Amino acid sequence: MNNHQAEATQAEIMVVDDTPTNLQLLSSILIEQGYQVRSMIDGLLALESALCDPPDLILLDIIMPKIDGYDVCKQLKSNQKTEGIPVIFISALDETWDKVKAFAVGGADYITKPFQVEEVLARVENQLTLHKLRTQLIEQNQLLQQEIRDRISAQAALESLNQELETRIQARTVELRDYLEQLRNLESQLREALDREKEVSDLKSRIIFTISHEYRTPLMTILSSVELLEKYRHRLNDSQQVKHFWRIQAAVKHMTTLVNDLLFINQAEFDRLDFKPVVLNLVTFCQELFAPIQSSLGAKHSLVFSSVRDWEPISGDPKILRQIMTNIISNAIKYSPD
Template sequence: MNNTVQNLILIVDDNPTNVKVLFECLKSAGHRVLVAQTGESALEKVQLVSPDLILLDVMMPGINGFETCQHLKASQSTQDIPVVFMTALSDTEEKVKGFSVGAVDYITKPFQREEVLARVNTHLQLRNLTRKLEQLVSERTYELTATLEKLQDSQLQLIQNEKMSSLGNLVAGVAHEINNPIGFISGNLDQALIAVQDVIECLRLYQQEVPVRETIQKKITEVDLEYLIEDLPKMLNSMKIGCDRIREISTSLRTFSRSDTDDKVSADIHEGIDSTLMILSHRLKANETRPEIQIIKNYCSIPKVPCYLGQLNQVFMNILANAIDSFEEANQNSTYSEIVENPNVITISTATNHQQMIISIKDNGYGMAPGIKKRIFDHLYTTKPIGQGTGLGLSICKQIIESKHQGQLTVESELGKGSLFTIILPIV
C-alpha cells in the first residue's frame, strides 16, 4: 500500500523477533514504523508523536498491554488512536479483555503477512475516513454556526427596523397633531398679551378720568382688580412658556426617532443625547422613594459625525434606561436620606482624537457581577424578571455600534460600584 502521505505505525513488543517480522512487513508495504519495547516507553513516545495505528503486545515487562491501552484511552490526546492487540490464536480470554479496554482488533501469533497487512490497512482506512468525517462535521458545524449568527443578526435588524419605523410613524403623527394647535395657541398668546396690555391701559385711563361709582368699586374689590391686572400678563407668559416646552418635547421626539436608516447623515451627537435625556426626564425626576437623579455632562467641542442618528439615540436610550433601572435596584435597601447623602449620578462625557469620537456613560448604580457582565451583549440574554425584559436591548446596541457604524461598544462594571459604557465611533 503506497500512500502519498505515509502512515505511522507504532509497534509495542519486547520480543525482538516479533518486532523484526512486523517491522519488515510494514516497511515493505510503505508505512513508517516506530518501535517501543515497553508500555512505559510507548506512552512516552505518543506524547511526542501521534501514530496512526498502534500494534500492542499483551505480555510485556512493567505495565502490560491492557494497562497501556487503558492509559491511552484515558488521555484526550491519544484516545482516538486505534489499538490492535497481538495475541496467541488460543487466547480467547485475552481477546475479549482487549476489546473491553478499547482495542479495535487483534492479530494472532505467529504472524501471517497477509493477515497483518489486511487488518492494518482496514483500520488505517477507517481511521482516515473517520478523520475526513470529523473534518466535514467541523466544517458543516462552522457553516451552520455562521448561518445561525447571520439569522440572529437579520432578526435583530428586522426587530430594530420595525421598532424605529413604528416609533418614527408614531412621532410623525404626534408631532403633526401637536404642532398645529400649539402653533395656533402660541401665536394667539402673543397677540392676547398685547391685547391684555391695551385693555389694562384703558382701565387705568378710566380709573383716572371717570369717577368710580359705589357699585363699580364694590365689584373692583370683589374681583381684586389690581391683582388681576398684575397676574393676567404673568398667566399668559406662563402659557407661552408651556407651549414652548411642548414644542421642545416634540422636537426632541423627532430628533430621537429620526428615520435615517438608508443613508448616514452628519449629526450633532450632543443633540441626540440631549433629546434622549428629554424623553427620559420623567424617570429622572424626584419621587417619593428617592431624590432626582443627577446628570453631569462633560461635553467637549466635537464635529458632526456621519451616523444613523435615530439608531444611535436608541443606543443612548437603552444604556441610560438601564442605568436608571440599576439605581432602582441599588436603592431598594436605602432610605431617602441615605440616597441624598450618596446621590444617584449619571455622567456623560464626550471626547475626540480627530479620528474617533468617544462617548462615555457612567453610573454609580448597582453594577454587574462578572458572570452577567460576560453575557450582557448576548442575544436574548436579560437579567430582568419575566415579562419585563426581552434580551434584545444591548444586543441590538452592539450591532448598531459595531456592524452599522464600524465602531466599538464596551462595558466595565463591578458589583456595587456601577457601570461604564464606552462608545467609540469613527469620525470619518
C-alpha cells in the first residue's frame, strides 16, 4: 500500500447524487483508491448523516429533488459542527453563474460532468490535503495563542502597573492609526464609486437624448410615407409606392439599429457582453460585412473595400466586431457630404 492509499484509508468521503449510476461510479472510483465512502441518494439524508457523523469531504450534486446541492451546502456551512467540511460540487451545470453560486454558498471546488476520473481524484486529494493543512494550522495557531497568553500572563505578573498601562496605550494608538487609515481608504473608495455613478448617469442621459433625437427622423419618414400611401395610393404608380415602402423599410431598419446599439451599450456598461472569440480572416470578414452595405447605398454615396496586404488571422468575437464596424461605417456614410 503506497502513502496515498495509506492516508486515503483514514479519509471518509460522502458522495451525494440522486442518480444511482453516478453514485455507484463515483463510489467505486474512490473505494479503489482506498477511501472510505458514504453514499447518499438525496440531500436531506446527506444533511442528517453529516450532522450525526461529519465526513472528511463531501462530493455534492446540485440538481436533486427535495433540496438541491446549493441549499445542502449552505446548511452545512451554517452549522458549527460541519462548517469546516470541504464541499466539492460535481454537476452537469457548466455556466459561469452556476459555478459562482457554488462558491458563494461555501463550495471549495467545482467539477463539471461528464468528469474525468483523474480530475476527480486530483481535486479530492487536493482538498483533503488543504483541509488537513488547515486543521493543523488551526491547532498550531491555538497552541501559539495559548503560549502567547501564558507569556503575557507571566510578563504581566512581573511588570508594574505603569508598564502595563503604557503597553495598552501603545496598542490602542496602533489600532486608532489603522482605523483612521481604513476610514481614509473607505472615503477614497466612496468618492470613486460616486464618480463612477455620475459617469454612468451622464452616459445614460446622453444616450437617452441621442436616441430620442435620432428616432424623430425615421418616425417622421414612416409617418409621411404612410400618410401619402393612405391618401394618394390610387394616384401613385407601382414604382412610386415601392419607393415609399423602401423609405419605410429603411426607417424601420434604422430604428432597429438604434435599439441594437442601445442594447449593445447597456450590455457593455454592465459587463454582460457574451465574448466568444474565434479565429477570423479579417479580409473575408470585411468583404462579407461590406457587401450588404454596398448594395443598400444610394446613388449619392459609394463604398469600396480594398486590402493593401495579406493579414494574418486574428482572434475576435465576430458579433461584437461586426457591431462596432457597422456603426463606424454607418456614421461615416451618414455624415459624409452628398
